[in-house]
Amino acid sequence: MKFAEINLLAELEKPEFKELRTALNERKFVATEMIADPFSAADDEITKPDASASGCVFIVKEGRLRVFLSAEGKEFTLSILEPGDIYTCHTGTFVQALTPGLLLTTSIPVFHAYMRDIPQVSKVMVRILGNMLKSSFGIIDGLVFGDASTRLTDFLLSIAKDEGGKQVARLGMTGEQLAQHIGSTRQTASTLLNDMVRSGILIRVKRGVFEIVDRTRLEELKK
Template sequence: MHGPNASNLLDSLDALTQAALLQGFHRRQLIEGELLGSPNSKRDSVFIVHSGRIRVFLAFEDKEYTLTFLEAGGIYSTHSQAYVQAVRPSEVLMGDTAQMTATLRSLPSAVPAIIRVLGATLGNCMRIIEDLAFRDVEGRLARFLDGMLVRKGRPYQDSLRLELDLNTEDIARLLGTTRQTVSSLLNRMAREGILSRVGNGVFDIHDAERLRARSQVFAG
């Protein structure tokens, strides 16, 4: 059930192309909670995640809406109208936007890989926005688990094992809800026999069809 990882730029390039693309980039270490970009940021940089996890989110008054999590190989900029924050210790490769633009003019072979990565990020953002607008929290959770099952699920005994490098708080941020709500819904799905929680971020999906059907229910 594993497909190609369209969101990892570094894995998509051969060594020579990668080295040429990253000329002028520098490594930056981020501590958990450190902001890399914000709506008022003056910095005009492009970054590629080398390790860790970066959260891209919008904030309005006391509400936050997570657009995506960037992991190894993800690419983004510091000058969007979103907050960009490390949610765990991370390392990024930072480069000047103008310099990268000039590099790409002489390195056209890297452009398709960058477009694929940005397309995957944009697609994820659009799914999250659609879910927030049209699905209740249970539907959003079911759709998230179903999507991850397609990407990462593997047969395990009579079920499908899903291992996520995300805790309940991370999932709640993606779904625009609270950790308590996600935990409560997972417990309900467990009681209904849809899944069982094996460990932190590890699930056995016993009824993938019911999970998918639940993910397709829109809020009334």
């Protein structure tokens, strides 16, 4: 469920982004660390001493983070950020680290300046924002109209990658994190995965890794 299919790390290696690269600060994080909390925005320390009350922009260089909303004791995952993804701390969402990793950060005013002065930055950001908007509508549709099975199916299809001619889905998260991601209980998430394995749709390669052996049937679960 990546927000954008554009890898900004690759874009930053281009000569026209040299000045922007120098404005980015590296910031390490550990697993389960809260990167952004809308209820404590005033205490944002992610880019200090460069952070301002308006927050910051960050690019994931290493690791994985979860973007989610929280209401009435429930958490709703919007996206998993991976290397090359970009996000900002002033969106009103929570961002929590799933694994240890590294961010490239800068303040929003600084980033806005580069968007204004370097046309290539603006073009890339427009493409990224377009992908984010498209993805967000799909996520909202799933949360409103879909059930846990549909959300799990969407997640498996979104993370599946070709590995030696096989479609492999590496969850990259604990059972509890997966349950949070699809808005269900841990038991429900486990039961759904087990049902897919028993029905021959998936093969459990090892813990947290599944081969999709019948993609057509998996996609039919969304209907």
